[in-house]
Amino acid sequence: MSEMCRAVVFSGKGSWEVREYRVPVPPAGGAILRVEAVGMCHSDVDMFNGITHTRNAIFPAVPGHETVGRIHSLSPEAAAAWTVKEGDRVALNSSLRRDGDVRVYGHDFSADEEPGLCGGYGEYMVLFPGTEVHKLREDKPADELTFFNPLTAAVGWVASVSPGDVFVVQGPGHMGLACVIAARLAGAGTIIVTGTGADGVRLDAAKKVGADYVVNVDVEDPVEVVRNITGGAMADVVLDAAAQTTQTIHLCFAMVRRAGTIVLGGLKDHKPVDGIVTDDIVLRHLVVKGAVGGQVSRAVELINSGAIPTHDVRGASFPLDDVEAALAALERKGPGRDAVRVNLRMV
Numbered sequence: 001m002s003e004m005c006r007a008v009v010f011s012g013k014g015s016w017e018v019r020e021y022r023v024p025v026p027p028a029g030g031a032i033l034r035v036e037a038v039g040m041c042h043s044d045v046d047m048f049n050g051i052t053h054t055r056n057a058i059f060p061a062v063p064g065h066e067t068v069g070r071i072h073s074l075s076p077e078a079a080a081a082w083t084v085k086e087g088d089r090v091a092l093n094s095s096l097r098r099d100g101d102v103r104v105y106g107h108d109f110s111a112d113e114e115p116g117l118c119g120g121y122g123e124y125m126v127l128f129p130g131t132e133v134h135k136l137r138e139d140k141p142a143d144e145l146t147f148f149n150p151l152t153a154a155v156g157w158v159a160s161v162s163p164g165d166v167f168v169v170q171g172p173g174h175m176g177l178a179c180v181i182a183a184r185l186a187g188a189g190t191i192i193v194t195g196t197g198a199d200g201v202r203l204d205a206a207k208k209v210g211a212d213y214v215v216n217v218d219v220e221d222p223v224e225v226v227r228n229i230t231g232g233a234m235a236d237v238v239l240d241a242a243a244q245t246t247q248t249i250h251l252c253f254a255m256v257r258r259a260g261t262i263v264l265g266g267l268k269d270h271k272p273v274d275g276i277v278t279d280d281i282v283l284r285h286l287v288v289k290g291a292v293g294g295q296v297s298r299a300v301e302l303i304n305s306g307a308i309p310t311h312d313v314r315g316a317s318f319p320l321d322d323v324e325a326a327l328a329a330l331e332r333k334g335p336g337r338d339a340v341r342v343n344l345r346m347v
């Protein structure tokens with residue numbers, strides 16, 4: 001009798017279940033990961049409701065793409081190619097290049113097909129040949145280390161920030177906070193973070209991890225705040241990390257200086273933004289660009305170096321069986337309950 005394990009499966013129709021699987025043996029050239037913790041993000045909520053963001057998305061599926069775990073067993077080929085051994089703690093790149101295509105763990109593998117365990121919301125996970133793994137430090141809880149995932153994106157999102165810059169981040173969610181940390185490391189001179197009255201916990205966290213100023217836009221006009229702080233010069237780089245709201249796009253244009261840069265990161269559920277005057281971009285010599293993610297290796301290197309205050313962005317953690325409470329926390333549904341991040345923790 002082989003050992004059994006459990007994983008959360010999303011139907012794609014707003015429901016979930018815990019399924020039992022046999023702990024698999026490593027596929028040829030691959031490995032098995034004992035998952036320690038997985039970070040959750042808004043794309044998991046979308047996935048719960050059947051909204052997919054990857055080309056090869058399939059249901060039912062084991063979600064989870066921000067995974068930290070230990071190598072449970074591995075093939076000799078994976079040991080050689082990945083330079084890891086049993087017991088090593090690793091971060092995963094959730095994108096896997098296979099057969100000339102990209103498959104994303106936690107999105108693009110069916111929970112009904114063997115081996116089934118291809119997402120981080122399970123106690124074990126199958127790693128196929130070609131998976132990118134990076135060794136992580138031992139001395140921190142796994143649910144702190146899942147921050148490698150938002151940090152991976154943030155390193156790319158702040159690429160426009162130069163030493164000394166005035167940098168504004170709109171939206172203090174886990175991506176906004178990761179961008180504050182990444183921008184501080186990139187040498188930003190002044191960092192200003194904006195949020196709403198509901199973002200109290202997150203704005204406090206922003207201050208802890210490196211923001212010089214935080215603005216509650218329900219109380220203060222962020223454009224006036226930036227004008228005062230910069231003596232009228234306005235911001236060098238404004239990042240929109242706010243999900244869903246399109247109001248922040250207008251504020252990007254109002255807060256950026258002439259010849260400054262606007263970086264668009266927060267997704268708006270494909271809503272159009274009314275009232276954008278493109279002449280403003282041309283005549284004020286603005287650069288407007290979409291946020292592009294960075295490298296897992298760089299994020300892991302920063303975390304392992306001790307440069308990242310992972311404790312301050314740990315957030316709340318839930319056991320596997322409490323996935324529904326975790327999703328509610330992610331959507332801030334509980335009254336007075338907020339967390340800067342949400343994790344599932346398996347061990």
Ligand SMILES: [Zn+2]
Binds near residue numbers: 041042043149
């Ligand atoms: Zn994510």
